[in-house]
Amino acid sequence: MNPLNTTTTPIDPATWSRREYFYYFTKMMPTGFTVSADLDVTVTKDWLAARDLKFNPAYLYLVSRVITEMPEFRVSRTDDGELMHYEVLHPSYSVMHTDHTISSLWTAYDANFAQFYQNYLADQAQYGDLHTPMAKAPQSANTYMIGSIPWTHFTSYTPLPFTPLNTFFPVIQAGKFINESDHWQMPLSVTIHHAVADGYQVSQFFTKLQNAFDHPEIWLVD
Template sequence: MTILNTNSMPIDQTTWSRRDYFYYFTKMMPTGFTLNVDIDVTATKEWLAARDLKFNAAYLYLVSKVIAQTPEFRIGRTEKGQLIRYEVLHPSYSVMHTDDHSISSLWTAYDPDFQQFHRNYLADLATYGDQRTPMPKAPQSGNVYMIGSIPWTHFTSYTPLPFTPLNTYFPIIQAGKYELEAKRWQMPLSVTIHHAVADGYHVSQFLEQVQLAFDHPEVWLAS
């Protein structure tokens, strides 16, 4: 069983290296941006198939594990407005009901052990997956981020459009349909982030680590 990790540390904005950038990109020129790339998922897809494990669970886990190593992606706020950095983020994702194509939003507690996370994921699907409501499993913490998949479309661009003010500065991650190209499985991946907390360099480093994770499932999923 996973103990829900809600650990966080306050950010001292008087010494924070991004203090001026945070002010600029939230007050003077509020800005976010999206990067879209193709990720080679061949090694992970084959590794999972040989073990009869779910690809979506591995996708959620690997992205969450890389986020746990990316401090710029884990910044939120308290109710009093204090900026904080969480230790981990828990993935919130959609499941589709095949009969009417409606969706429900679930979340699964992140666990550093993939096998435990896989069990958590399957348990959440079994408990909440057939409930026809937007959010059958209520969030129990503030450190839940949006990560999704559109497995029917291999897109070249995906940009979410929030219509309410942000309460956190977490990334929004979206994957698309993986397709076979030159004997390699390529999956489109979109990352949207607020410029107040991250620049193109940080997102590029994040994407590089995600590719590394998918290239080496024997290390990232078996450890």
């Protein structure tokens, strides 16, 4: 396993294109928003099934990889208020136990899908049966919330944080697949702070992720 990537790049407020928007949406009108859309996961689902690979780690990997192309999704700040971009974000997700309780795990992102897949399986083996809210203690600040509700094909999902934010990472949630005309549709919700992203950036995220689901032979193969 490679060392955990916690690399950051400072944001220069004098040249940052979102400087005024960040101030407005954090100080004058604190605002976040959620966008939900159906994504077609047919090609990736079939590609994984043909290779006897699990869907969930591929979902976590593809979202995390697309996030590496979205600097707006990787904004954080220090305790002193200095803003920065993380190079990558590591997915933090829930696992379901047989008694329907959940535990939070996270897996180190790796640009190599095969390595990430092994990281995921190792985390499941070591921590997956621990019945506690946070089965694997966090080791860095650059984890983001991502999950799935595989029992419900929702049209909207909105998490409600109750504490002040030091990071401005997205919260991403998938829902139950449904089959329509031989195509598997998966609802996906993206919630993000308006200080760092607008509807355009979230739309770009959906476009990039759909492209990834359409071409697993490119995105999941080195």
